[in-house]
Amino acid sequence: MRxxxxxxxxxxxxxxxxxxxxxxxxxxxxxxxxYQNFFEDNSILSPFCxxxxxxxxxxxxxxxxxxxxxxxxxxxxxxxxKNPVSLYISSLDKELISTIHRGLKKIRVFYFSSNSNxxxxxxxxxxxxxxxTVMKEKPIKKEEAIFKTNSPVLIENxxxxxVIFSDDKFNYYLNEIMDKVxxxxxxxxxxxxxxxxxxxxxxRKQVVKHTLKNFRDSTGxxxxxxxxxxxxxxxxxxxxxxxxxxxxxxxxxxxxxxxMIELKxxx
Numbered sequence: 067m068r069x070x071x072x073x074x075x076x077x078x079x080x081x082x083x084x085x086x087x088x089x090x091x092x093x094x095x096x097x098x099x100x101y102q103n104f105f106e107d108n109s110i111l112s113p114f115c116x117x118x119x120x121x122x123x124x125x126x127x128x129x130x131x132x133x134x135x136x137x138x139x140x141x142x143x144x145x146x147x148k149n150p151v152s153l154y155i156s157s158l159d160k161e162l163i164s165t166i167h168r169g170l171k172k173i174r175v176f177y178f179s180s181n182s183n184x185x186x187x188x189x190x191x192x193x194x195x196x197x198x199t200v201m202k203e204k205p206i207k208k209e210e211a212i213f214k215t216n217s218p219v220l221i222e223n224x225x226x227x228x229v230i231f232s233d234d235k236f237n238y239y240l241n242e243i244m245d246k247v248x249x250x251x252x253x254x255x256x257x258x259x260x261x262x263x264x265x266x267x268x269x270r271k272q273v274v275k276h277t278l279k280n281f282r283d284s285t286g287x288x289x290x291x292x293x294x295x296x297x298x299x300x301x302x303x304x305x306x307x308x309x310x311x312x313x314x315x316x317x318x319x320x321x322x323x324x325x326m327i328e329l330k331x332x333x
Contacts, residue, residue, distance in 0.1 A: 067156070067201075068155065068163075068203055069166060069170070069200060069201065070153070070199050071170060073150060073153055074193070075146060075193045077145055077189075078144045079131045080141050080275055081184075081275060081276070083276055084277060085184060087323070089173070095169065096168070096169035097164070097166055112252075112320075112321035113253050114157035114166075114314065114320070115155075115157075115314060115321065116156070117153075117323065117326040118152070118154075118323065119154065120144055121146055121150065123149055124146055124149070126144055129187045131186055136288075137282060139289065157314060158313040159252075163200075167198055170198045174194070174195060177190070177191075177192055177193075178190075178192060203312075204329055206308045206332070207332055210300060210302040210332075211300070212301075212329075213298070214298050214327065215297060215326070216328050217326045218294030219231075219327075220292055220324045221243060221295070221317050228292070231266045232271075237262070237263065245257040253314060259306060259307055261303070262301060262302065263302040264300075264301055266299050268298040269298065270296060272294050272296045273293050274292045275289050276291075
């Protein structure tokens with residue numbers, strides 16, 4: 067299942083993914099008592115992905131982003147010109163999506179900024195939740211399909227180094243990662259039915275800036291740089307595995323706003 071959430075905000079800083087995670091966490095806690103401890107158990111692989119789509123009529127400027135009390139940076143801020151921002155959330159778990167849906171309905175205002183955290187141009191931002199709708203998804207009917215990335219796909223090797231679509235070992239590490247993801251009892255409970263085959267059609271490398279409190283505390287740096295792949299590709303595998311990947315995301319850090327894909331065509 068997939069949700070579309072219309073949000074109104076004057077500004078969106080380039081570092082926004084961790085705040086979207088906070089919004090989703092709040093929605094889950096408000097949506098169901100059974101999910102109260104969902105994010106507190108580190109053994110749970112969060113079976114969802116999301117993407118924040120900015121309006122086409124936006125203005126991009128460099129401005130001050132105060133991440134927290136320790137770190138402030140000068141970086142890109144998008145001005146929306148009062149146009150809505152679209153947040154898409156997807157999961158294989160229908161109960162989880164229903165929980166997020168109920169929770170978001172209860173959130174009229176989300177405080178993007180809190181105290182000295184994520185203050186933009188010396189202003190504390192709020193997000194107004196305008197509308198939450200459930201989207202219809204096309205079922206996967208064949209063992210190969212063409213997808214488009216809505217957010218960059220991150221693949222890493224065993225040393226934590228990025229592997230992009232043009233690397234010789236991309237398919238190897240993609241299969242290794244997705245076999246582990248699908249093996250989680252919160253996703254499928256067993257690995258891939260058959261190996262995945264990734265074929266780039268119109269892909270490019272993309273470097274994304276991201277921040278997390280644990281990263282800042284452990285490294286003393288304000289921002290991490292993540293290298294991923296974005297564009298159009300063909301993916302082959304079992305129908306069930308493709309369906310799961312379509313709904314939960316491709317690659318790592320899917321619950322942090324990476325790896326969300328859109329079905330374009332079935333071959």
